[in-house]
Amino acid sequence: MSxxxxxxxxxxxxxxxxxxxxxxxxxxxxxxxxxGVAAIAVxxxxxxxxxxxxxxxxxxxxPGEILQGFVDGVRDGSLVDATLASLRRVAIGYGIGCAVAVxxxxxxxxxxxVGYILDPIVDALxxxxxxxxxxxxxxxxxxxxxxxxxxxxxxxxxxCIVSVTAGMRRVPPVYVDAARTMGARRTxxxxxxxxxxxxxxxxxxxxxxxGAAWGTLVAAELIAAQTGLGYLLQAGQEFFHTEIVIVxxxxxxxxxxxxxxxxxxxxxxxxxWSPETRR
Amino acid sequence: xxxxRKETDVPSLDGAGTAxxxxxxxxxxxxxxxxxxxxxxxxxxxxxxxxxxxxxxxGASGCGKSTLLRIFAGxxxxxxxxxxxxxxxxxxxxxxxxxxxxxxxxxxxxxxxxNVEYALRARRTDRSRRGGIAREWIDRVGLTGFExxxxxxxxxxxxxxxxxxxxxxxxPEVLLMDEPFGALDAQTRLKLQEELLQLxxxxxxxxxxxxxxxxxxxxxxxxxxVLAARPGRVASIHPIDIPRPRTYETRGTERFRQLTVxxxxxxxxxxRTSRSATDPQAPEVVA
Ligand SMILES: Nc1ncnc2c1ncn2[C@@H]1O[C@H](COP(=O)(O)OP(=O)(O)OP(=O)(O)O)[C@@H](O)[C@H]1O
Ligand SMILES: [Mg+2]
Numbered sequence: 001m002s003x004x005x006x007x008x009x010x011x012x013x014x015x016x017x018x019x020x021x022x023x024x025x026x027x028x029x030x031x032x033x034x035x036g037v038a039a040i041a042v043x044x045x046x047x048x049x050x051x052x053x054x055x056x057x058x059x060x061x062x063p064g065e066i067l068q069g070f071v072d073g074v075r076d077g078s079l080v081d082a083t084l085a086s087l088r089r090v091a092i093g094y095g096i097g098c099a100v101a102v103x104x105x106x107x108x109x110x111x112x113x114v115g116y117i118l119d120p121i122v123d124a125l126x127x128x129x130x131x132x133x134x135x136x137x138x139x140x141x142x143x144x145x146x147x148x149x150x151x152x153x154x155x156x157x158x159x160c161i162v163s164v165t166a167g168m169r170r171v172p173p174v175y176v177d178a179a180r181t182m183g184a185r186r187t188x189x190x191x192x193x194x195x196x197x198x199x200x201x202x203x204x205x206x207x208x209x210x211g212a213a214w215g216t217l218v219a220a221e222l223i224a225a226q227t228g229l230g231y232l233l234q235a236g237q238e239f240f241h242t243e244i245v246i247v248x249x250x251x252x253x254x255x256x257x258x259x260x261x262x263x264x265x266x267x268x269x270x271x272x273w274s275p276e277t278r279r
Numbered sequence: 280x281x282x283x284r285k286e287t288d289v290p291s292l293d294g295a296g297t298a299x300x301x302x303x304x305x306x307x308x309x310x311x312x313x314x315x316x317x318x319x320x321x322x323x324x325x326x327x328x329x330x331x332x333x334x335x336x337x338g339a340s341g342c343g344k345s346t347l348l349r350i351f352a353g354x355x356x357x358x359x360x361x362x363x364x365x366x367x368x369x370x371x372x373x374x375x376x377x378x379x380x381x382x383x384x385x386x387x388x389x390x391x392x393x394n395v396e397y398a399l400r401a402r403r404t405d406r407s408r409r410g411g412i413a414r415e416w417i418d419r420v421g422l423t424g425f426e427x428x429x430x431x432x433x434x435x436x437x438x439x440x441x442x443x444x445x446x447x448x449x450x451p452e453v454l455l456m457d458e459p460f461g462a463l464d465a466q467t468r469l470k471l472q473e474e475l476l477q478l479x480x481x482x483x484x485x486x487x488x489x490x491x492x493x494x495x496x497x498x499x500x501x502x503x504x505v506l507a508a509r510p511g512r513v514a515s516i517h518p519i520d521i522p523r524p525r526t527y528e529t530r531g532t533e534r535f536r537q538l539t540v541x542x543x544x545x546x547x548x549x550x551r552t553s554r555s556a557t558d559p560q561a562p563e564v565v566a
Contacts, residue, residue, distance in 0.1 A: 183374030
């Protein structure tokens with residue numbers, strides 16, 4: 001037998017160990033991507049088989065036709081315009097809604113008296129779905145861009161604030177006590193102890209709110225919108241263009257997915273200290 | 280910056296920086312839920328801690344040691360009586376009373392260096408001096424090379440050292456330490472005891488130290504306060520007349536063993552009397 005170079009008894013050098021770690025990470029990523037892509041391919045394949053067996057191509061357009069719809073939408077700009085219009089609404093509504101939720105949620109969660117004042121109001125507003133505010137929003141603000149953004153903002157706010165407040169109320173007291181015995185006072189403790197230790201909860205809220213924002217988009221664009229993915233969905237249904245409906249759905253899904261991935265990336269960077277973060 | 284650092288970058292802990300402490304008839308109740316009688320955890324606790332002294336508190340689990348230390352830290356307001364620092368009643372927590380908690384209190388979202396600098400920032404030390412002081416203390420507790428590690432990357436003993444470095448760097452008038460080495464393995468514990476003793480010998484800060492390790496109490500202290508349980512009361516105060524500086528060999532001396540055995544008997548008998556007093560059905564301890 002030749003000298004055993006790869007056998008289990010050979011001592012691995014540090015460089016090899018480092019390479020081994022890298023390879024393990026790379027392999028995990030490869031699996032993650034290939035399985036994810038494969039799953040999507042299976043779904044598309046199943047759908048394609050379904051369209052073949054269907055006798056109504058207007059209701060079940062084959063993948064090629066959906067792709068054509070997408071290409072046409074990009075060419076004539078209608079899909080791009082709709083996407084940008086929706087993105088803008090979601091970005092502004094979600095941004096403002098969440099910013100307010102983080103500020104109000106952490107203040108009421110951290111400072112007891114702010115909680116006594118705000119808890120009844122916020123907790124009474126929460127069970128009302130954001131969509132239920134649409135009539136009131138139209139009455140007060142008319143039918144316009146600000147009305148649509150406001151509804152998305154309300155939806156984001158309502159779904160974000162719960163978890164922000166919960167995080168503030170779960171800050172381990174020993175950290176607060178330690179900071180106090182080092183001379184930190186109220187504002188410093190809020191900024192340097194309460195906020196960082198609530199980051200996991202704040203991000204849970206941000207991610208739930210992202211879903212809520214996109215979920216409310218379609219409804220918000222029912223408010224006499226002439227653009228937007230929600231409008232496209234509506235129009236596609238009215239003019240019996242099933243492929244446009246499906247394209248709009250896919251675009252919403254993909255954008256939501258990308259935004260969530262971005263949030264996750266920011267979160268795991270902010271939580272690089274946490275022993276609970278999966279690496 | 281590294282080379283030209285002067286000794287004065289490290290806060291001076293000796294003499295002038297420290298103060299006497301005292302417990303004056305401290306009594307403390309905890310609420311136990313509506314309708315029930317409150318729980319008396321500390322009853323009429325009085326003792327003096329001379330400036331620069333190392334005083335240990337020992338007693339059964341649950342007898343109120345942590346509560347007493349939190350009262351000294353200003354984190355808990357006693358129901359009656361008060362704790363004193365330098366002759367003045369303690370009413371609030373601040374950087375004069377540094378505390379090492381029984382639990383892991385190192386901030387997990389900050390690196391080792393940031394944890395140590397946190398204390399300096401909180402007490403508004405000049406930005407220019409922070410780095411040097413932090414580096415000095417990280418070095419003294421033997422964590423050089425781990426400045427940028429997060430607590431999750433450290434062992435339990437290393438995290439406790441961060442906690443110690445943080446408190447030493449914040450330069451309090453007095454140190455309150457609640458079983459700081461309790462959760463550590465025997466070897467790490469011995470090593471940290473040595474380090475603590477060395478530091479204390481150099482600086483002579485007043486220390487109030489909770490432990491239930493009698494060897495540790497005798498080895499480190501000038502005075503050992505024994506608390507009886509339910510409610511916590513001062514059972515006795517033992518002066519430890521072993522000369523300093525003490526070394527590992529001190530543990531082998533006759534006097535050391537006498538004192539620890541004496542303490543052990545005392546705590547044993549307290550345990551027996553308290554058990555027969557509170558629970559008549561408790562089985563007699565067979566010798
Ligand atoms: N926040 C609290 N609320 C109610 N009861 C408490 C509280 N903190 C402590 N106690 C009670 O007070 C008593 C003393 O607790 P303490 O933590 O001071 O004991 P200890 O002597 O430090 O015990 P150990 O050695 O196990 O750390 C215990 O009976 C405990 O149940
Ligand atoms: Mg305790």
